[in-house]
Amino acid sequence: MNVEKCGQIMHDYLLLDRHEHVPLKITAHLLVCKKCRTEVRLLTIADKACTKPISIPVPITSDSITSIMKAVIPNYTAEEPEFNKVSLKRWVVSGLVMIFAMLFFGINSYSQNSQIAVSVYLVFAAFITAYLALFVAGNMDFFIKKLKNLQITV
Ligand SMILES: [Zn+2]
Incomplete structure (x- = not known):
């Protein structure tokens, strides 16, 4: 040719x-x-x-990844950082304290000005709502596990 x-x-x-x-x-x-x-x-x-996509035949639990991370970040630890350090017991105790504080205020303000009582109850409601939102967001793993267990048993 x-x-x-x-x-x-x-x-x-x-x-x-x-x-x-x-x-x-x-x-x-x-x-x-x-x-x-x-x-x-x-x-x-x-x-x-x-x-074609690159396939790396290194298991994710391999020590090589840890050694690479230690080379990149000097104070790297293999454990996952713990974002939620508040235990479930403390969440429950602080929630009970909030409920008792609200009930105590309700008993004390029974005979006082009702407009102030309503505004204070609204502040309590805002605090409790924020508390519950933080509780659910902070313990998302717990709720996801509970939901998965419910799906298995149903
Ligand atoms: Zn040719």
Whole structure:
């Protein structure tokens, strides 16, 4: 085959986009020219190798990841940082304190001005709502586990 024609055919082939229809002129040349056919086949293999996702055969529990993290971050520890340091017992105790405070205020303000009592109850309600939102957000793992257990048993 003519070297210049092969060069032109390969040039035209490389101008094509990925998955674009190969023109008949190039296809016809590839049918008869083994050199160009081999080049196109190798280009296709290289393209597939370059575009497939990278798989790293390292288990996530491997010590190599820990050693890399220690190299990057000097004071790195393998344990997950504990964001929620408030125990469930403290949440319950503080919730009970809030409820008793509200009840105590209710007993004391029974005979006083009712408008002040309503506004104070609204403040209590806002605090309790914020408390519950923080409690649920802080203990999301606990609630997710409970929901998963419910789904299994139902
Ligand atoms: Zn050729």
